[in-house]
Amino acid sequence: MGGTITTLIFDLDGVIVDTAKYHFKAWKKLANSLGIDFSEEENEQLKGVSRRGSIDKILTWGNLELTEERIEELMHQKNQWYLEYMGNMDASEILPGVVSILNQAKAKKMKIALGSASKNAPLILDKVNLTHYFDAIIDGNVVTTSKPDPEVFVKGAEDTQSKAEECIVFEDSLAGVEAAINGKMIAVGIGHPQTLKQAHLNLQGFDQIDLEKDILEKI
Ligand code: B16
Ligand code: MG
Numbered sequence: 288m289g290g291t292i293t294t295l296i297f298d299l300d301g302v303i304v305d306t307a308k309y310h311f312k313a314w315k316k317l318a319n320s321l322g323i324d325f326s327e328e329e330n331e332q333l334k335g336v337s338r339r340g341s342i343d344k345i346l347t348w349g350n351l352e353l354t355e356e357r358i359e360e361l362m363h364q365k366n367q368w369y370l371e372y373m374g375n376m377d378a379s380e381i382l383p384g385v386v387s388i389l390n391q392a393k394a395k396k397m398k399i400a401l402g403s404a405s406k407n408a409p410l411i412l413d414k415v416n417l418t419h420y421f422d423a424i425i426d427g428n429v430v431t432t433s434k435p436d437p438e439v440f441v442k443g444a445e446d447t448q449s450k451a452e453e454c455i456v457f458e459d460s461l462a463g464v465e466a467a468i469n470g471k472m473i474a475v476g477i478g479h480p481q482t483l484k485q486a487h488l489n490l491q492g493f494d495q496i497d498l499e500k501d502i503l504e505k506i
Contacts, residue, residue: 292473292503294449295392296440299403299426301334301459302477304380304415306405309372310334314341317365323349331482335460337404337433338362370407378415384493389420391498398422400443402456402463404434423447434462437470444472455506458483473506 301307318325333341400423408426412418423446432438456467459477467474476483
Protein backbone atom coordinates (compact mmCIF):
# COMPACT_ATOMS: atom_id res chain seq x y z
CA MET A 288 0.00 0.00 0.00
CA GLY A 289 2.92 2.36 0.72
CA GLY A 290 2.47 5.88 2.06
CA THR A 291 3.63 7.28 5.35
CA ILE A 292 2.02 5.97 8.48
CA THR A 293 1.99 8.50 11.32
CA THR A 294 -0.63 7.07 13.63
CA LEU A 295 -1.58 3.77 15.23
CA ILE A 296 -5.15 3.31 16.44
CA PHE A 297 -5.77 0.42 18.81
CA ASP A 298 -9.00 -1.29 19.68
CA LEU A 299 -9.00 -2.22 23.37
CA ASP A 300 -10.91 -5.42 24.14
CA GLY A 301 -9.14 -8.36 22.51
CA VAL A 302 -6.23 -6.27 21.19
CA ILE A 303 -4.62 -4.62 24.22
CA VAL A 304 -6.20 -6.68 26.98
CA ASP A 305 -8.17 -9.90 27.01
CA THR A 306 -11.36 -8.46 28.44
CA ALA A 307 -13.24 -10.25 25.64
CA LYS A 308 -13.43 -13.31 27.92
CA TYR A 309 -15.13 -11.26 30.67
CA HIS A 310 -17.63 -9.76 28.21
CA PHE A 311 -18.40 -13.32 27.04
CA LYS A 312 -19.00 -14.60 30.58
CA ALA A 313 -21.24 -11.66 31.47
CA TRP A 314 -23.32 -11.82 28.27
CA LYS A 315 -23.67 -15.60 28.63
CA LYS A 316 -24.92 -15.24 32.19
CA LEU A 317 -27.40 -12.58 31.08
CA ALA A 318 -28.65 -14.50 28.03
CA ASN A 319 -29.01 -17.73 30.03
CA SER A 320 -30.93 -15.87 32.76
CA LEU A 321 -33.45 -15.00 30.05
CA GLY A 322 -33.57 -18.61 28.82
CA ILE A 323 -31.53 -17.81 25.71
CA ASP A 324 -28.62 -20.03 24.57
CA PHE A 325 -25.35 -18.25 24.03
CA SER A 326 -22.34 -19.85 22.36
CA GLU A 327 -18.85 -18.70 21.33
CA GLU A 328 -20.15 -18.24 17.75
CA GLU A 329 -22.86 -15.85 18.89
CA ASN A 330 -20.32 -14.06 21.07
CA GLU A 331 -18.10 -13.50 18.01
CA GLN A 332 -20.91 -11.40 16.53
CA LEU A 333 -20.95 -9.17 19.60
CA LYS A 334 -17.24 -8.32 19.58
CA GLY A 335 -16.73 -4.61 18.96
CA VAL A 336 -20.49 -4.02 19.13
CA SER A 337 -21.80 -1.53 21.73
CA ARG A 338 -23.61 -2.61 24.89
CA ARG A 339 -26.97 -1.57 23.45
CA GLY A 340 -26.26 -3.16 20.05
CA SER A 341 -25.30 -6.39 21.82
CA ILE A 342 -28.44 -6.70 23.95
CA ASP A 343 -30.60 -5.96 20.92
CA LYS A 344 -28.97 -8.87 19.08
CA ILE A 345 -29.38 -11.26 22.04
CA LEU A 346 -33.06 -10.37 22.40
CA THR A 347 -33.58 -10.92 18.66
CA TRP A 348 -31.92 -14.36 18.89
CA GLY A 349 -34.23 -15.23 21.80
CA ASN A 350 -37.31 -13.76 20.08
CA LEU A 351 -37.91 -11.54 23.08
CA GLU A 352 -39.47 -8.10 23.00
CA LEU A 353 -38.98 -6.15 26.21
CA THR A 354 -39.75 -2.66 27.41
CA GLU A 355 -37.14 0.06 27.20
CA GLU A 356 -36.99 0.12 31.01
CA ARG A 357 -36.30 -3.62 31.24
CA ILE A 358 -33.60 -3.36 28.56
CA GLU A 359 -31.89 -0.60 30.56
CA GLU A 360 -32.00 -2.82 33.68
CA LEU A 361 -30.49 -5.75 31.80
CA MET A 362 -27.68 -3.64 30.37
CA HIS A 363 -26.92 -2.39 33.85
CA GLN A 364 -26.92 -5.95 35.20
CA LYS A 365 -24.56 -7.14 32.47
CA ASN A 366 -22.17 -4.31 33.19
CA GLN A 367 -22.23 -5.07 36.93
CA TRP A 368 -21.25 -8.68 36.23
CA TYR A 369 -18.61 -7.56 33.75
CA LEU A 370 -17.09 -5.13 36.30
CA GLU A 371 -17.08 -7.92 38.89
CA TYR A 372 -15.25 -10.32 36.54
CA MET A 373 -12.61 -7.79 35.59
CA GLY A 374 -12.39 -6.30 39.08
CA ASN A 375 -8.92 -7.62 39.90
CA MET A 376 -7.44 -6.86 36.53
CA ASP A 377 -3.91 -5.44 36.49
CA ALA A 378 -0.97 -4.97 34.10
CA SER A 379 -0.39 -8.75 34.01
CA GLU A 380 -3.46 -8.99 31.75
CA ILE A 381 -1.97 -6.84 29.00
CA LEU A 382 -1.67 -9.11 25.96
CA PRO A 383 1.87 -10.25 24.97
CA GLY A 384 3.92 -7.74 22.95
CA VAL A 385 1.53 -4.81 23.43
CA VAL A 386 3.88 -2.75 25.61
CA SER A 387 6.73 -3.40 23.18
CA ILE A 388 4.67 -2.19 20.18
CA LEU A 389 3.60 0.93 22.09
CA ASN A 390 7.25 1.64 22.96
CA GLN A 391 8.37 1.04 19.37
CA ALA A 392 5.71 3.51 18.16
CA LYS A 393 6.80 6.10 20.73
CA ALA A 394 10.46 5.67 19.66
CA LYS A 395 9.38 6.45 16.08
CA LYS A 396 7.44 9.50 17.31
CA MET A 397 4.20 8.02 15.98
CA LYS A 398 0.88 9.05 17.45
CA ILE A 399 -1.15 6.53 19.40
CA ALA A 400 -4.93 6.53 19.74
CA LEU A 401 -7.51 4.26 21.29
CA GLY A 402 -10.65 3.42 19.29
CA SER A 403 -12.90 1.32 21.48
CA ALA A 404 -16.66 0.77 21.65
CA SER A 405 -16.38 0.27 25.40
CA LYS A 406 -17.69 2.78 27.93
CA ASN A 407 -15.33 1.12 30.42
CA ALA A 408 -12.24 1.85 28.31
CA PRO A 409 -10.76 4.66 30.49
CA LEU A 410 -11.17 2.52 33.62
CA ILE A 411 -9.47 -0.46 31.99
CA LEU A 412 -6.53 1.57 30.63
CA ASP A 413 -6.07 2.96 34.11
CA LYS A 414 -6.17 -0.46 35.76
CA VAL A 415 -3.47 -1.79 33.46
CA ASN A 416 -1.42 1.42 33.64
CA LEU A 417 -1.35 2.26 29.95
CA THR A 418 -3.23 5.58 29.85
CA HIS A 419 -0.06 7.67 29.48
CA TYR A 420 0.78 6.12 26.09
CA PHE A 421 -2.32 7.54 24.37
CA ASP A 422 -2.48 10.87 22.53
CA ALA A 423 -6.22 10.40 22.04
CA ILE A 424 -8.81 8.17 23.72
CA ILE A 425 -12.01 7.62 21.77
CA ASP A 426 -14.44 5.26 23.48
CA GLY A 427 -18.09 4.31 23.88
CA ASN A 428 -18.77 7.48 25.87
CA VAL A 429 -17.95 9.79 22.97
CA VAL A 430 -19.24 8.04 19.87
CA THR A 431 -22.83 8.02 18.68
CA THR A 432 -22.60 5.15 16.20
CA SER A 433 -21.28 1.60 16.56
CA LYS A 434 -18.61 -0.19 14.54
CA PRO A 435 -18.78 -0.99 11.55
CA ASP A 436 -19.47 2.73 11.33
CA PRO A 437 -15.99 4.31 11.18
CA GLU A 438 -16.83 7.17 13.60
CA VAL A 439 -14.65 5.88 16.46
CA PHE A 440 -11.56 5.71 14.22
CA VAL A 441 -12.32 8.89 12.27
CA LYS A 442 -12.44 10.74 15.61
CA GLY A 443 -9.14 9.08 16.60
CA ALA A 444 -7.56 10.42 13.40
CA GLU A 445 -9.03 13.88 13.96
CA ASP A 446 -7.86 14.07 17.57
CA THR A 447 -4.31 13.19 16.53
CA GLN A 448 -4.41 15.55 13.51
CA SER A 449 -3.89 12.61 11.15
CA LYS A 450 -5.30 11.83 7.72
CA ALA A 451 -7.18 8.54 7.33
CA GLU A 452 -4.56 7.11 4.96
CA GLU A 453 -1.84 7.74 7.55
CA CYS A 454 -3.56 5.53 10.14
CA ILE A 455 -3.30 1.83 10.90
CA VAL A 456 -6.12 0.32 12.95
CA PHE A 457 -5.55 -2.84 15.01
CA GLU A 458 -8.76 -4.80 15.53
CA ASP A 459 -9.87 -8.23 16.75
CA SER A 460 -13.49 -7.95 15.62
CA LEU A 461 -15.22 -8.27 12.29
CA ALA A 462 -17.22 -5.09 12.92
CA GLY A 463 -14.01 -3.23 13.80
CA VAL A 464 -12.07 -4.37 10.72
CA GLU A 465 -15.03 -3.24 8.60
CA ALA A 466 -15.11 0.09 10.45
CA ALA A 467 -11.43 0.71 9.67
CA ILE A 468 -11.96 -0.14 6.01
CA ASN A 469 -15.07 2.07 5.90
CA GLY A 470 -12.89 4.87 7.32
CA LYS A 471 -10.34 4.32 4.48
CA MET A 472 -7.66 3.27 6.95
CA ILE A 473 -5.35 0.28 6.93
CA ALA A 474 -6.83 -2.57 8.93
CA VAL A 475 -4.63 -5.06 10.75
CA GLY A 476 -6.63 -8.03 12.04
CA ILE A 477 -5.51 -9.39 15.40
CA GLY A 478 -6.53 -13.01 15.92
CA HIS A 479 -8.03 -15.55 13.59
CA PRO A 480 -7.10 -14.72 9.94
CA GLN A 481 -10.14 -16.59 8.61
CA THR A 482 -12.58 -14.56 10.71
CA LEU A 483 -10.80 -11.31 9.83
CA LYS A 484 -9.98 -12.05 6.20
CA GLN A 485 -11.01 -8.59 5.02
CA ALA A 486 -8.06 -7.04 6.88
CA HIS A 487 -5.06 -5.76 4.88
CA LEU A 488 -2.73 -7.73 7.15
CA ASN A 489 -3.30 -10.40 9.78
CA LEU A 490 -1.33 -10.99 12.95
CA GLN A 491 -1.88 -13.56 15.66
CA GLY A 492 -1.00 -10.88 18.24
CA PHE A 493 1.92 -8.56 18.99
CA ASP A 494 4.22 -11.12 20.61
CA GLN A 495 7.72 -10.84 19.02
CA ILE A 496 6.40 -8.35 16.45
CA ASP A 497 8.74 -5.75 15.02
CA LEU A 498 6.75 -2.65 14.07
CA GLU A 499 8.96 -1.79 11.10
CA LYS A 500 9.62 -5.24 9.61
CA ASP A 501 6.42 -7.10 10.45
CA ILE A 502 3.91 -4.29 9.99
CA LEU A 503 5.06 -1.08 8.28
CA GLU A 504 7.05 -2.88 5.55
CA LYS A 505 4.17 -5.30 4.88
CA ILE A 506 1.31 -2.90 4.24
P1 B16 B 1 -18.99 -1.74 27.37
P2 B16 B 1 -13.74 -2.85 21.87
C1 B16 B 1 -16.14 -3.51 22.82
O1 B16 B 1 -14.84 -3.04 23.03
C2 B16 B 1 -16.23 -5.00 23.09
O2 B16 B 1 -15.54 -5.71 22.08
C3 B16 B 1 -17.67 -5.43 23.08
O3 B16 B 1 -17.75 -6.82 23.38
C4 B16 B 1 -18.45 -4.62 24.11
O4 B16 B 1 -19.82 -4.97 24.11
C5 B16 B 1 -18.30 -3.14 23.78
O5 B16 B 1 -16.93 -2.80 23.80
C6 B16 B 1 -19.02 -2.24 24.77
O6 B16 B 1 -18.39 -2.36 26.00
O7 B16 B 1 -20.17 -2.55 27.75
O8 B16 B 1 -17.80 -1.88 28.29
O9 B16 B 1 -19.33 -0.30 27.08
O10 B16 B 1 -13.44 -4.21 21.37
O11 B16 B 1 -14.35 -1.91 20.85
O12 B16 B 1 -12.58 -2.23 22.64
MG1 MG C 1 -12.16 -5.66 20.32
